[in-house]
Every structure is written in structure tokens, then in C-alpha cells.
Amino acid sequence: MKKTLAVTVAMLSLSMFATPGFCDTKKGEKINAQHEFEEHCAVCHPKGGNIMKPDKTLSKKSMAGHGIKSEKDIVAKMRNPGPGMNKFDAKTVSDKEAAAIAGYILKTFP
DSSP states (O other), X not given: OHHHHHHHHHHHHHHHHHOOSSOOSOTTOOOOHHXXXXXXXXXXXXXXXXXXXXXXXXXXXXXXXXXXXXXXXXXXHHHSOOTTSOOOOTTTSOHHHHHHXXXXXXXXXX
């Protein structure tokens, strides 16, 4: 029970920092995928891991085991996540930023 409470408190605390604001890439500006990942994802997915559900990492093998195999699949999960993950709508992470993050994940975490 104490562990569940601690995990819940940690999750709520981290969720305040995972989405610090709205889209930050200006129109026409090149997107820095690593920066976007670090800003929106790395709090819960440091080094491609997963602090909430350690069995659901960002490795290709782990994601494929959960039906996530492409950039499109990653963006879909960002837009409509399951329990324990923040929702990243287009106001928070633009479609271009989301696609850049997805590409970064696929290239960075084998």
C-alpha cells in the first residue's frame, strides 16, 4: 500500500514537469528532436527506460511487443496514451515535433 501511494505521488509530481508548456518550435524553425524528447519525454523515459512501467521501455523490441513499430504508432501513443502516461495533444507537442520525437526514439533506442 505504501509503495502504491509512493508511486502515485511520484507520478503526479513528475507529470507537472513532463509537459511544461505549449509547442515551442516556431513556424519554419528546424526541430531539434533530441531537445524535444528531453523536454517532453525524458522525465519518465530517461535513457529510453520507463520509470513507471519498467517493462515498457522505448527499445524497438519492447515497443514491438506492445504493437508500436513505426513513427506513426509512437505519435498515436503520445496522442492517446494508456494509464500512467501524459497525453501530448497537438497544442502541447505539434505534429511535426511529435514526428521528430518518434524518429529520434526509433534511431536512438535500438
